Amino acid sequence: MTPNALPQRLSSTIILALAFSAPAWAKTPVASGTGGAVATISEPASQAALSILNKGGNAVDAAVAAAATLGVTDPFSCGVGGGGFMVIYLAKEKRVITLDHREVAPASFQPDAFAPDGKAMDFDTAVASGMAVGVPGTVRGWHDALDRYGTMSFKQVLAPAIKVATDGFRLNDNFVALAKENEKKFALFPETATRYLKDGKALPAGTLLRNPDLARTYRLLSSGGVKAFYSGKLAQAIVDAVNQPPVAAGVSVRPGRMSLGDLANYESRWRQPVRSTYRGYELVGMPLPSSGGVTIAEALNILEGFDLHAMPREKAEHLYMEAARLAFADRNAYLADPEYVEAPVAGLLSKEYAARRRELIDPTQAHHHAQPGDPYPFQRDLSVPLRPASAPQSKLLSESAHTTHLAVSDKDGNIVAYTFTIESWGGSGITVPGYGFILNNEMTDFDFTGPHPNVPEAGKRPRSSMSPTIAFRNGKPAFTIGSPGGATIITTVLQTIFNHIDLGMDMPAALNAPRISERNGLATSIEPGFAGSAQARALERFGQHWDDAGVEEIGAANAIVFNPDGTVTAVSEGKRHGVGSALVQKRGH
Numbered sequence: 001m002t003p004n005a006l007p008q009r010l011s012s013t014i015i016l017a018l019a020f021s022a023p024a025w026a027k028t029p030v031a032s033g034t035g036g037a038v039a040t041i042s043e044p045a046s047q048a049a050l051s052i053l054n055k056g057g058n059a060v061d062a063a064v065a066a067a068a069t070l071g072v073t074d075p076f077s078c079g080v081g082g083g084g085f086m087v088i089y090l091a092k093e094k095r096v097i098t099l100d101h102r103e104v105a106p107a108s109f110q111p112d113a114f115a116p117d118g119k120a121m122d123f124d125t126a127v128a129s130g131m132a133v134g135v136p137g138t139v140r141g142w143h144d145a146l147d148r149y150g151t152m153s154f155k156q157v158l159a160p161a162i163k164v165a166t167d168g169f170r171l172n173d174n175f176v177a178l179a180k181e182n183e184k185k186f187a188l189f190p191e192t193a194t195r196y197l198k199d200g201k202a203l204p205a206g207t208l209l210r211n212p213d214l215a216r217t218y219r220l221l222s223s224g225g226v227k228a229f230y231s232g233k234l235a236q237a238i239v240d241a242v243n244q245p246p247v248a249a250g251v252s253v254r255p256g257r258m259s260l261g262d263l264a265n266y267e268s269r270w271r272q273p274v275r276s277t278y279r280g281y282e283l284v285g286m287p288l289p290s291s292g293g294v295t296i297a298e299a300l301n302i303l304e305g306f307d308l309h310a311m312p313r314e315k316a317e318h319l320y321m322e323a324a325r326l327a328f329a330d331r332n333a334y335l336a337d338p339e340y341v342e343a344p345v346a347g348l349l350s351k352e353y354a355a356r357r358r359e360l361i362d363p364t365q366a367h368h369h370a371q372p373g374d375p376y377p378f379q380r381d382l383s384v385p386l387r388p389a390s391a392p393q394s395k396l397l398s399e400s401a402h403t404t405h406l407a408v409s410d411k412d413g414n415i416v417a418y419t420f421t422i423e424s425w426g427g428s429g430i431t432v433p434g435y436g437f438i439l440n441n442e443m444t445d446f447d448f449t450g451p452h453p454n455v456p457e458a459g460k461r462p463r464s465s466m467s468p469t470i471a472f473r474n475g476k477p478a479f480t481i482g483s484p485g486g487a488t489i490i491t492t493v494l495q496t497i498f499n500h501i502d503l504g505m506d507m508p509a510a511l512n513a514p515r516i517s518e519r520n521g522l523a524t525s526i527e528p529g530f531a532g533s534a535q536a537r538a539l540e541r542f543g544q545h546w547d548d549a550g551v552e553e554i555g556a557a558n559a560i561v562f563n564p565d566g567t568v569t570a571v572s573e574g575k576r577h578g579v580g581s582a583l584v585q586k587r588g589h
């Protein structure tokens with residue numbers, strides 16, 4: 001189809017009629033009660049999960065319903081064009097299992113994909129390209145989760161999302177801000193520009209946006225199942241969009257080389273979670289290829305040796321930042337897809353190794369750059385991986401900070417913590433023509449140049465930061481937490497746990513507190529309004545300093561607390577990302 005034909009065909013898909021009345025979504029960021037609970041960043045998504053719980057669905061059914069609806073209302077963060085990580089707690093069996101449905105590099109992918117002349121290419125050029133697109137894993141993940149642990153069909157769980165895509169939803173300020181940020185990228189791809197821009201500018205807040213193409217895609221899955229995505233016409237449309245990106249006249253972007261075989265062969269992975277302990281809690285998180293679980297565990301192991309409770313807040317926060325810095329130095333150096341790289345995970349998770357790392361912290365003075373440590377002597381088993389031939393590099397990748405996270409629990413105590421993404425806001429920018437979803441740019445999560453464990457390779461999954469986490473106490477669920485935000489995901493989850501357990505904040509306060517993200521880069525990321533505050537000045541006295549480009553919110557976390565009296569409290573953002581939506585099946589204590 002020529003680019004010129006697109007606007008006409010799609011014009012009926014975008015309804016600007018403000019007179020049409022969409023459901024009024026009133027958001028509540030905190031809700032307590034009994035039965036199932038859900039927290040997402042989108043009211044329609046939380047409502048979708050609740051409706052599935054009320055129909056007798058379990059947490060897995062409800063999580064997929066919420067995720068599919070987020071694909072409609074938050075199409076710049078997530079959707080069937082991307083991938084994700086799900087942590088599932090099965091109450092009856094007291095078992096946690098994780099589902100990796102991360103995008104993989106097509107079989108044609110080469111290590112120099114992002115450095116054709118030996119030099120890393122410009123990040124934004126790499127993002128808006130067919131080459132940035134990994135084989136999407138989301139639909140396979142939803143299928144596998146439902147198939148093994150759900151009770152409902154695609155048809156049942158996709159129904160609420162199909163309704164929102166068909167009836168439309170009103171754009172809020174947050175949506176508009178994200179579309180504005182993407183005007184340049186979306187303008188490259190008419191199918192995307194037509195849907196989300198008008199005369200090259202983001203649609204105004206209050207616009208009623210429908211996505212009948214995505215409703216059709218979901219209906220295809222409802223009737224044809226997972227195969228309808230990974231083979232046939234839809235698969236061909238994905239391959240075409242990747243290999244010949246449908247660009248505006250005069251635009252050229254780098255094509256990818258994805259085949260129908262890449263889609264047909266895509267597999268998710270059931271993986272054992274990363275387990276660690278922290279002050280009487282057991283934390284269960286996402287293993288590689290996400291670096292989230294290991295890095296959070298290492299930082300907490302380092303922090304555990306300090307009596308944080310007895311300290312002034314600023315000193316405890318200084319130590320939190322230093323622990324994060326050290327854990328990130330290791331994360332940046334060692335972690336990558338475990339099917340391609342023997343990462344020294346047991347060493348990184350060992351309490352003895354953490355004790356060595358802790359010795360490097362000066363309780364009165366910030367380090368400005370930490371070197372990776374040597375975890376190999378702490379592997380303590382016979383399967384010690386070979387040390388890499390060259391000293392590990394510890395670099396912080398240029399990466400963007402997006403995605404979405406949702407938390408669901410059901411009346412039987414099953415829990416799902418689910419983070420999924422299309423990588424950058426607006427992914428690669430490429431909408432699959434006629435199918436209404438944007439393709440990811442997950443391949444830019446690889447290191448562009450090596451040697452490094454996380455360089456591109458055919459069939460490899462790029463290292464992630466996604467950190468869906470469940471915490472247990474005395475064998476019972478205590479809380480679950482997760483967030484979007486690229487590598488800041490790790491610090492958001494870590495800091496919220498630290499705020500809650502060490503600073504004694506209740507979960508809403510822990511989640512709403514200003515976020516401080518130290519990732520062993522040049523300076524610490526902070527949010528608007530933090531610099532100059534008493535809290536910031538107190539930390540500056542330890543030599544901490546801030547990235548003054550820090551003008552964005554960090555993360556958009558969602559949590560559920562399982563209270564000792566048997567009630568549940570769903571907690572979403574009280575301020576960030578346009579306020580989140582927390583719901584419980586039966587309100588009140």
Ligand code: GLU
Pocket residue numbers: 399400401402403421422423424442445463464465466484485486487489
């Ligand atoms: N691509 C990121 C990751 O896997 C998530 C996207 C983001 O939040 O920026 O860690």
